[in-house]
Amino acid sequence: MTTHRAHLLVCAGTGCVSCGAFDVRRALEDEVRRRGLEGEVLVVATGCNGFCERGPILLVQPDGVFYQRLKTTDIPRLVEEHLVKGRPVQSLMYVPPREQEPVPRMKDIEFFKHQRLIVLSNRGRIDPERIDDYIAYEGYAAAAKALTEMTPEAIIAEITAAGLRGRGGAGFPTGRKWDAARRAAGEPRYLVCNGDEGDPGAFMDRSVLEADPHAVIEGMIIGARAIGAARGFLYIRHEYPLAITRIGIALDQARGYGLLGRNILGTGFDFDLEIVRGAGAFVSGEETALLASIEGGRAYPRQRPPYPAERGLWGKPTVINNVETWANVPHIIRRGADWFAGLGTATSKGTKIFSLVGKIANTGLVEVPMGITLREIVYGIGGGVPGGRDFKAVQIGGPSGGCIPKSKLDLAVDYESLRAAGSMMGSGGMIVLDEDTCMVDIALYFLRFAEGESCGKCSPCRVGTGEMARLLAKITAGDGAAEDLARLESLAATVKQGSLCGLGQTSPNPILTTLRYFRDEYEAHVFDKRCPALVCKALIAFAIDPEKCVGCLLCKKACPTGAISGELKKVHTIDQSACIKCGICLSVCPAKVRAVRKTSPAPAGTAGPGPHRGEP
């Protein structure tokens, strides 16, 4: 076996790939070859490192030096300096916000420093398309242990003792689910991996599937042994082509090594997995809808109970867990329940992956222990809000979740605390909102999403989400009436209590949490016809401060409707009746001048706002 003195680990998650990671890898390989370093330096494409905002990313090992935002043109210099001359390239390193000095090593970067990697432990260090890499890091040791040393009961007991709960959002204890399926009458039994991640801004599962597909497969082998299943399905949304490719490669390799198929590891245990591509509806991620989709039907949820553990695929006992849940399983079996239960809070054990997006300096994917505070995530790992703006709230849990305000930044994140705050863990989407975000507008965004993704089966969700969205749109358009808030609350209650599945039942959460924490913003829209965040077009206007305007003509030239009048070196004015509120004047006004400003409420006589986003 050849030993290399340096490994160049190119991040090949979807984020980095879309920024050109494969070009960077090719450039690295070319350069290494050109300099005759093939025997000394190895280029490896790894799974997602999570720091997606900085892609393409390169980690040089064993030095631990972290390069970011690479271009192919940087590569010859990088190879020359770092690998030939031994001088890491400072200009390609990460510089924290509001600082000047680069941080050379990955482990010193704030974004990585506070994370606790279990599920993502193989990210950025193995080639997900090589099973040997996975095995080198103790891969499939847990499966071997489960198949050769443990009884199904012992496996379930271990998972139960570890306190693992479903990472798909609802947090149902995994051990209990497995136990129910094991005890349920009916043969054969099935396993399903729910990889139909659909929350806006969430990409945890995609990243796990791309970075460490074997961990999911190994978790499912262990689960199959525990409940006595011979067949399992990986339901992955069609929009994740890279994940599907890598899972496909991993399945082939696992079969080739005798880890899937007949007589696994010579134990006489049979189990195999197949991939089912999601059909492109958000509701397909709801477990009963997902099962209907695998069966070849329309992804319609059905009433529970009976739960899938009793009557799932084709009416047989079925365990369905989320990608991240499955990926936790090998770690628990290998390292023991006590180790896992030692992490996290009293009710929520282990770690959770969040996708940190929105108005945040360090956008990306983070794995943190349960019980970490929101403040640590947003400021410690995320680097706070960029652009000198103020933090306002964080939206957790996607369309089913809610907005947690600044006052709750010290909330220790676990299933119970988030639910008490009106949100939910969801699959782990975390959207940071700054002061320029209108909370009514955010609620409208999520309700529009829920309305569009409602499957249409039950009347509360089908009609109620649309009606809530209509009322929110009315409020953002400045047409809200005093009784609309009460109507919203009444509609929300009906939809929550009346809907068939989790999608409908939780769809009012974005409204309920924003009404709970930001009622003043709703009232400002309704009573003062004012959008405090200056977002809702119907309620804002653009004005030129005569004190500051230097008469540079820039805004006048840029205005698409000719609403701005004025001469050189003379104060300009905006004709409100002609203004369409496109905001170009504000963006072209020089930073030194800053004469154009947004105001709310809009003065009388303002022209219509034009179509609001999302409106027909």
Place this chain on the structure above:
Amino acid sequence: MKLTIDGREVVCRDGATILEAARGAGIAIPSLCDHPGLEPFAGCRICLVEIAGRRDYAPACATPAQEGQSVRTQTPEIVALRKKILEFILAQHPYACLICPEKKTCDDLKSTIRKTGEVTGCVLCPENGGCELQKVAGEVGLEKVDLPAVYRNLEVHKEDPFFDRDYNLCILCGRCIRVCEEVRGAAVLSFIHRGGSTEVGTALGRPLLETGCQFCGACVDVCPTGALVERTVRPKRAAARAAEIVCPFCGQGCLLSLGIRDDAVIDAKPVDAAPNHGQACVKGRFLVRGAIGGEGRILEPRVRENGELVPAAFDAALDRAAAGLRTAAEGRLALLYPSQVSLEDAYLFLEFGRQVLKAEAATAPAAGIDAALDAFEKKFGRPFPAERRLSEISSCRSVLAWDVDLPKDHPMAWLEVVRAVRGGASVVAAGLARGGPAGTTALTLDIGAGGPAAAAGLAAALLRAGATPAAGIEGFIEFRQALAEGGAPSPGSGRALREIAQVLASGRPAALLFDAAAVRGPAGLETLAWLLDIAHLVGAKLFPLARTANERGIHALARALGQPSSGMGFESLWARVQSRELEALYLAGPAPDLGELKPPFLVCQDTHWTRNAERADVVLPAAAFAEAGGTWVNTEGRVRTYQPALPCPGTVRTDAAILAALAERMGHPGFGRPDPGAVLSEICERVPALGGYRPGGGTDEPFILSEAPGEAPRFVPLAPPARRRGRRPTAKAAAAGLPGDVLRGFDLVAGNRGYARLRRAR
């Protein structure tokens, strides 16, 4: 199982839903998407109830009742929630009339009807009371809808026969979709689009005619709104009364409820009782009205004067008929009586022929299944072991449909097959059988030209695949020997046959379904014997199916009276027509067009005009089935008597009345009896199979035509027939000689444009 609902202790069967438990105890829970016989859907959310210890509200329709459970259905919270949810449903449905405080008086005043009708076309509302949404709106107590009304402005589907689909009135309860898939095995409907744009539709929005729809009307019957409505009913007012009849269009003998107003049939709906349990087929559901009140009906007697058929008084027409029949020389007169009539009428026709005409009497050319079974018994010396009860099909683990188009010709047997498949049975479709229920895979067996060669081939394949008969069936060794010596030809490919043999041999008991089409012709008895042997090999029950209404009853009647039945007499009668030796023919049933063969004197007694009637010398207008009433026997042997549902139109008289009047004129006063009940009693005395039948007596236990008890099962050893090279006859050729789509003079295809379109599309 015991549970508490609204403080009352309720007992229900294991596995019942809370909704079923509550309804069984007389506790009303409003619901919309639920329907008996369909899988729970839980989509409308109107039946939400509170269960002690459960965090959320549960839909009663989809929640199994549990021992000791405490359920509350009418808490103030639930009542309020139901109203809110119904508001959501009504936001997309015209609701003005549903919650109008004046709706009760509306029918008298007609003050508000237009406001719904004008906007949406739902003129059923609020008039006919068939709208379940209206009922639920009342139960839920909704007084106002606090949401903006949305009219979806969807185009009304009017392209298909029989019914329109106006999805503007649809509340997406999914009943139509479920009944089509779960009960009818057709699955031509589905939800399309999603969210607020969700609709019910067909694949690619095609017309139903292009989707495989059989137009059974089950979707129309389960629709709780005016979205699916029979087209001819739309402008009609509600029926004033209902009357039950036995459907005369095929051998299944479905019970239909006729909706009647002003002595006209408005619609025909399936009755929720055996044998059809709330289901019908296109003929029963949509063609009854036309068969009684449609075009082409003979409404007055006519006689031929100077070459022209002219209206005549009934007595004059009868006089002419009697005179003409009397003049025919002995032996030069024949009676062709209709087979699709009640036992009473058939009996009177037979007796009229024997006593009054003293002439040969035969029925229309209908090769009945019982005639074939009789011939089998005669030839092989033992009765054919037939299973007649359709309900036995659903518990079979595999189904072999042998050269029989079940959905079209035996719709209720087909529904039992659908039920069997939903229970896990596999289907093998041979010949005319088109396959299994939609969405399931059926094995198809190519039987080439059909007949004994094909059946022998399957038997040989089963033997090769290792099928062994159950212990105690005699004659297996001889059977095997005879087969081996002949070197049986095998239909289809070896692999497919092996698979079929595997399915039938492992799915015990199998159901082997066939009808007269499979066993007619000179080699029919041989085919029948092979089918028997196949059944013995795989442990199958044999289901011979009767194709025409009352076929089995009239067969039993004719046999008891010593008359040839089921077409066997027809051939000799027709030969005499062709040799022109008849001087007079009394034609009361369907017959081939006489053309130039018309005898010198022809009396036609029929319900509808036919080519033969147009050639007749005297035309006598006969009552249609629902106007005559009487006793009918279905394929199962189930005997039913119903009273006339309608008076005869115009000067039409019943066959019984016409026969009595003719008999009187021909020197037999007092022929027949004034009371149909007395006729029936006489029949029951003379027909052993009907011994002890009393109409209306013991409706819980249906009266079944009795049959000779079966003997110990035994193989019939046969030498396999030589392999015949030949192509399968076309569907038209295969159907020749079988009862077609006619009911006496009513030609279903010519008489109904929609039905004609359906038959063309299939």
